[in-house]
Amino acid sequence: MSAELCSAGYEVFGTGSQTIESSNYYQADLSDILSLASVIEEVRPDVVVHLAALAFVAHGDAEALYKVNLIGTRNLLEALSQSTYQPSKVLVASSANVYGNQNEGLLTELSPVAPANDYAVSKLAMEFLAKTYIDRLPIVIARPFNYTGVGQDQKFLIPKIVKHFRQRAPNIELGNVDVWRDFNDVRSVVRAYCGLIGSGVAGQTYNIASGTTYSLREVIDLCTELTGHAIQISVNPAFVRANEVKTLSGDISKLRAVIADWNPLELRETLSWMLS
Numbered sequence: 001m002s003a004e005l006c007s008a009g010y011e012v013f014g015t016g017s018q019t020i021e022s023s024n025y026y027q028a029d030l031s032d033i034l035s036l037a038s039v040i041e042e043v044r045p046d047v048v049v050h051l052a053a054l055a056f057v058a059h060g061d062a063e064a065l066y067k068v069n070l071i072g073t074r075n076l077l078e079a080l081s082q083s084t085y086q087p088s089k090v091l092v093a094s095s096a097n098v099y100g101n102q103n104e105g106l107l108t109e110l111s112p113v114a115p116a117n118d119y120a121v122s123k124l125a126m127e128f129l130a131k132t133y134i135d136r137l138p139i140v141i142a143r144p145f146n147y148t149g150v151g152q153d154q155k156f157l158i159p160k161i162v163k164h165f166r167q168r169a170p171n172i173e174l175g176n177v178d179v180w181r182d183f184n185d186v187r188s189v190v191r192a193y194c195g196l197i198g199s200g201v202a203g204q205t206y207n208i209a210s211g212t213t214y215s216l217r218e219v220i221d222l223c224t225e226l227t228g229h230a231i232q233i234s235v236n237p238a239f240v241r242a243n244e245v246k247t248l249s250g251d252i253s254k255l256r257a258v259i260a261d262w263n264p265l266e267l268r269e270t271l272s273w274m275l276s
Contacts, residue, residue, distance in 0.1 A: 001049060004190040013043045016052070030072025036079040044085040047197050050076060050092045054119070056155060057097065062118040069122035074129055081136040089197050090137050096145040096182070096207065096248055098124040106251040109143070109205050127205070138202035142193060145209040145250045149186035150274055158183065158219065162274045164231060165223045171232035175239030177220070180213040180247040185273075188264040195259035209250025210264040222271055 002012045015028040015036070026043070028035040030052055054068045073092065080090060099107050100114030115121045130139050148158040157174075164172045192208045200206060214222075217233075224230055256262045 001051060001190045001193060004187075004194050005049070008194055010047070013039075013045065015039055030068060030075055033075040033079050036076055037082065040079055040083045041085075044083075045087050048076075048080060048087050048090045049193060049197070050090065053093070053123075055095075056153075057117060057119045065118050065122045066125070069119075070125050070129060073126045077130065077133045077137060077139075081133055086137070088138060089200070089202070090139045091193055091197055091200070092126070092130050092139055092141050093193070094127050094141050094143050094205075095120065095123040096143050096209070096250060098127065098143065099248065101246050106211060106249050107207070108251040109207055109254055131203075134203045140196050140200035140202060141205040142196060143205060143207050143250075144189050144192075145182040145184055145207070145248055147184040147186050147189045147208075148274070149270060152186070157216070158271075159274070161216075161219060161223060162271065165227050165229055165275060168227075168229050169231060171234055173234045173236040173239065174216065175236065177216040177233060177235065180215050180249070182209045182211065182213050182249045183219070183267050183270070184208070184210055185265040185267075185270040192255060192259060192262065192264075195262070199258040201258070204254075206255050206258070207250040207252060208255060209252050210266075211250060211252050212267075213247065213249045214267055219267070219271070222268055223275065226268070226272055226275055 002014065005012050012024060014022070014025045016025070026039045028039045030036070050073065052068070052072065054065050077090070080087065096107070097117070097120035098113045098115050099111055100116045100120065113124055115124050127141055130141060133139060148156065152159045154160050154163050161172065189208055196206060220231065220233065252262065
């Protein structure tokens with residue numbers, strides 16, 4: 001996101017709790033509203049992009065999910081609303097997981113929400129929370145579908161698969177491989193975020209997706225084709241989620257209405273990038 005914003009002409013300031021040597025990086029934690037307020041007053045941001053979250057669906061600590069994703073977001077929005085300098089746009093990243101597993105086909109922003117796990121519930125609650133600040137802040141909510149790319153933690157599915165192919169492992173343990181996802185390239189996702197900063201309508205929610213789904217079996221097949229290496233799949237029952245979302249695919253009509261040239265990268269290109 002930082003690289004995308006820089007290429008668009010923004011000066012980027014980051015916040016977090018880890019130590020990074022940069023004059024544009026500030027120590028601030030979502031759990032500490034005072035530290036957030038201090039950074040906001042010093043930086044006086046024209047635009048805020050809120051991506052900080054616990055993003056692993058199978059994260060084992062439900063309390064932490066709600067503390068970071070919900071209460072942390074409230075702290076940020078509260079600090080922004082009380083600031084003496086108001087940004088022109090606040091982008092809040094939610095998740096397509098809020099749709100749950102009760103809908104089939106292309107999901108629009110008006111499709112019923114039915115979160116099926118704590119991560120999804122925390123994100124939907126965050127959306128409702130953000131809407132209570134709409135009269136004070138120009139908030140745009142993004143609902144990205146699954147995305148991946150170089151640098152993503154290997155506890156996530158696609159990086160795990162890529163690692164096994166890069167190492168030419170003979171087999172891989174997975175959960176349910178008969179699920180379909182709208183997989184996206186992180187480079188496309190941040191381009192959409194940047195577009196929403198400029199053209200997104202405050203108070204609106206936008207799907208960020210490709211509109212195309214792939215099963216995990218098809219992901220394996222693509223990796224096999226790109227590497228020339230065949231791998232044996234073993235289904236580990238421990239990896240099968242009880243509330244698994246079977247199919248997630250996003251309707252991108254609303255996104256294309258504000259980003260006319262939206263043309264997301266295809267999964268083959270993403271996997272080729274990661275495998276190389």
